[in-house]
Amino acid sequence: MKIAIVFGGVSFEHEISIVSSIAMKDVLKNELAYIFIDKDRDLYEIPSSKINSKLFSSGEYKKFDKAFLKKGGFYKISGLFKKEQNIDFDVVLNLSHGGDGEDGILSSVLDFYNIPFIAPRTEACVVSSNKFITKGYATSVQVNTLDYKYFTKNDNIKVDMFPVILKPVKLGSSIGVSIVKNQDELQYALDVAFEFDDAIIIEPFVSGVKEYNLAGTKINGEFVFSIIEEPQKAEFLDFDKKYLDFSRTSKAKEVDLGEKLNNEIKESFKRLYNTLFEGSIIRCDFFVIDDKVYLNEINSIPGSMANYLFEDFNTIFNNLVKNLPAKKHIPITYEYVNKIQATKGK
Amino acid sequence: MKIAIVFGGVSFEHEISIVSSIAMKDVLKNELAYIFIDKDRDLYEIPSSKINSKLFSSGEYKKFDKAFLKKGGFYKISGLFKKEQNIDFDVVLNLSHGGDGEDGILSSVLDFYNIPFIAPRTEACVVSSNKFITKGYATSVQVNTLDYKYFTKNDNIKVDMFPVILKPVKLGSSIGVSIVKNQDELQYALDVAFEFDDAIIIEPFVSGVKEYNLAGTKINGEFVFSIIEEPQKAEFLDFDKKYLDFSRTSKAKEVDLGEKLNNEIKESFKRLYNTLFEGSIIRCDFFVIDDKVYLNEINSIPGSMANYLFEDFNTIFNNLVKNLPAKKHIPITYEYVNKIQATKGK
Numbered sequence: 193m194k195i196a197i198v199f200g201g202v203s204f205e206h207e208i209s210i211v212s213s214i215a216m217k218d219v220l221k222n223e224l225a226y227i228f229i230d231k232d233r234d235l236y237e238i239p240s241s242k243i244n245s246k247l248f249s250s251g252e253y254k255k256f257d258k259a260f261l262k263k264g265g266f267y268k269i270s271g272l273f274k275k276e277q278n279i280d281f282d283v284v285l286n287l288s289h290g291g292d293g294e295d296g297i298l299s300s301v302l303d304f305y306n307i308p309f310i311a312p313r314t315e316a317c318v319v320s321s322n323k324f325i326t327k328g329y330a331t332s333v334q335v336n337t338l339d340y341k342y343f344t345k346n347d348n349i350k351v352d353m354f355p356v357i358l359k360p361v362k363l364g365s366s367i368g369v370s371i372v373k374n375q376d377e378l379q380y381a382l383d384v385a386f387e388f389d390d391a392i393i394i395e396p397f398v399s400g401v402k403e404y405n406l407a408g409t410k411i412n413g414e415f416v417f418s419i420i421e422e423p424q425k426a427e428f429l430d431f432d433k434k435y436l437d438f439s440r441t442s443k444a445k446e447v448d449l450g451e452k453l454n455n456e457i458k459e460s461f462k463r464l465y466n467t468l469f470e471g472s473i474i475r476c477d478f479f480v481i482d483d484k485v486y487l488n489e490i491n492s493i494p495g496s497m498a499n500y501l502f503e504d505f506n507t508i509f510n511n512l513v514k515n516l517p518a519k520k521h522i523p524i525t526y527e528y529v530n531k532i533q534a535t536k537g538k
Numbered sequence: 539m540k541i542a543i544v545f546g547g548v549s550f551e552h553e554i555s556i557v558s559s560i561a562m563k564d565v566l567k568n569e570l571a572y573i574f575i576d577k578d579r580d581l582y583e584i585p586s587s588k589i590n591s592k593l594f595s596s597g598e599y600k601k602f603d604k605a606f607l608k609k610g611g612f613y614k615i616s617g618l619f620k621k622e623q624n625i626d627f628d629v630v631l632n633l634s635h636g637g638d639g640e641d642g643i644l645s646s647v648l649d650f651y652n653i654p655f656i657a658p659r660t661e662a663c664v665v666s667s668n669k670f671i672t673k674g675y676a677t678s679v680q681v682n683t684l685d686y687k688y689f690t691k692n693d694n695i696k697v698d699m700f701p702v703i704l705k706p707v708k709l710g711s712s713i714g715v716s717i718v719k720n721q722d723e724l725q726y727a728l729d730v731a732f733e734f735d736d737a738i739i740i741e742p743f744v745s746g747v748k749e750y751n752l753a754g755t756k757i758n759g760e761f762v763f764s765i766i767e768e769p770q771k772a773e774f775l776d777f778d779k780k781y782l783d784f785s786r787t788s789k790a791k792e793v794d795l796g797e798k799l800n801n802e803i804k805e806s807f808k809r810l811y812n813t814l815f816e817g818s819i820i821r822c823d824f825f826v827i828d829d830k831v832y833l834n835e836i837n838s839i840p841g842s843m844a845n846y847l848f849e850d851f852n853t854i855f856n857n858l859v860k861n862l863p864a865k866k867h868i869p870i871t872y873e874y875v876n877k878i879q880a881t882k883g884k
Contacts, residue, residue: 206868207872210875234609249872249879296646296664300646300647303643304647315664315671318661318664322661324678325661325665325678331674332671332674413692467690520735522550522637527553533595
């Protein structure tokens with residue numbers, strides 16, 4: 193089973209995607225192809241033997257074959273006679289974190305060209321990448337979230353209680369996120385957040401709150417879970433720390449919260465994953481406050497897909513590849529157009 | 539301003555899209571190009587002078603130039619020397635109703651290739667095309683919806699109160715929708731709905747409920763509304779009737795619900811449209827029950843974009859073309875990769 197890792201993309205997490213994708217060489221036993229989306233959305237096929245992070249920062253990647261999309265796959269113009277060639281792989285792994293990858297753009301493009309892929313489908317991407325839409329969705333599937341206020345750029349923004357945490361609705365990896373302790377700090381935090389996005393949410397900031405991460409997937413209708421981890425963190429994980437997190441391959445330490453909370457976290461995960469996230473391995477980050485479980489966020493494409501949380505990630509990954517969701521067949525019969533033609537002909 | 543209408547697509551509403559797109563010839567004063575997505579997702583450029591519905595049901599469209607996507611636009615291989623040629627237009631109008639067009643696939647593809655377009659962006663498509671996600675979103679923006687239950691294919695489905703209306707979550711134009719009057723009718727209705735989708739919602743069916751449609755858009759931060767119409771309908775609009783609706787070009791009759799309700803409908807529209815639907819002309823369908831306004835559904839690409847509800851659709855359309863939402867610039871600097879390289883070099 194040959195996997196084509198598609199990575200990079202027009203995203204604030206472009207670099208994270210590079211690091212995460214390179215780390216997969218140590219995680220997956222599969223043969224790998226790498227397809228890089230650069231900042232201009234030009235595509236390149238990078239030989240897996242040659243891949244390293246410097247290739248991208250230096251611009252050297254441009255010496256490799258340019259790739260492009262056509263029905264059923266990626267192609268390149270290559271060889272002495274500049275012939276069009278199919279790039280060989282069985283399934284795509286979308287590891288473009290943040291924009292392009294996690295906002296549904298890339299999943300849509302792969303769907304449009306009928307390319308099988310591991311990643312959340314378009315709907316699941318949107319539900320998880322936009323924190324405001326996540327809130328509404330979580331409520332619909334009966335999963336608790338912290339109270340919040342939603343504002344767009346031109347709103348009159350008032351905050352009564354501090355401290356709060358202020359987040360652009362659409363970015364991951366803590367980009368543009370601030371903890372605001374008092375009124376004086378508010379304007380700067382707003383300026384930062386609106387630098388990245390046109391809409392924000394503001395939540396109460398609970399100091400010292402315990403966060404727990406659970407990754408999982410669904411294979412043949414059955415959930416497969418990782419261990420629950422309590423990630424090490426500072427006041428909150430900043431970009432640098434999360435960045436390093438994206439290249440984690442060593443195993444995490446399991447935490448046992450007792451049967452009731454362990455179950456509640458798993459049941460919340462199941463309700464969130466639902467049928468919507470089929471085809472993907474996701475990580476849900478929960479808060480536990482006064483013995484109650486709250487969703488913090490859904491990472492629809494966690495760094496290196498949170499392999500470090502699983503005992504045997506490689507096997508789970510390859511089982512998922514064999515169980516990707518099938519699209520419903522949509523018959524196009526021209527029944528109605530024919531009916532109109534027939535009526536006109538009378 | 540030349541408009542490229544992209545239509546068809548792999549969708550239960552493929553034929554509706556054809557009828558709706560042809561109708562635009564009478565609505566828009568712009569020069570038009572037509573790009574057809576066939577049932578295999580092959581693309582064809584159809585000359586606007588030659589377009590008619592029979593072209594598609596007969597398969598004759600295949601005699602026209604095949605088109606394909608590249609950065610910045612659509613291209614074709616054409617002429618005596620089989621040269622690659624750019625298809626000339628200023629902006630795309632996405633008129634692929636239902637799947638592909640309204641589920642976010644096509645908007646994502648256009649975004650990926652940096653092609654300016656009129657249609658909801660990916661997030662707005664997902665929020666409006668999946669009725670379950672619509673419910674959560676409407677609640678988040680403080681717009682009422684009818685109570686509902688959500689079920690997926692393998693759930694144990696129980697209904698206590700009848701009549702109910704049963705809807706696949708992802709289809710428009712009443713496809714797969716049934717009114718269920720008693721327990722005996724339930725199983726058949728479920729079989730029909732699950733034929734089209736893996737998830738459904740069940741709502742109480744309110745007989746004789748009044749429905750009101752309002753279309754609108756936002757131009758330069760200001761809302762522009764159509765009239766409010768009470769559409770003529772049978773018990774509920776079935777596919778045939780909605781289908782004819784998609785080729786409507788004659789003006790609709792305004793209904794006046796009094797200042798309070800008129801305003802409440804408009805305010806609900808504004809909260810739904812929010813910043814999410816910028817770049818599109820949508821139609822929201824509301825119920826009024828006991829003087830309270832409820833969202834029925836958001837039509838993110840209504841048939842012929844609900845031109846019949848506007849006094850001067852052509853002007854509004856062309857103003858919107860000039861005010862499409864801009865994407866945030868995302869700088870890709872390799873700051874972090876460089877930092878790692880520097881640390882390694884030490």
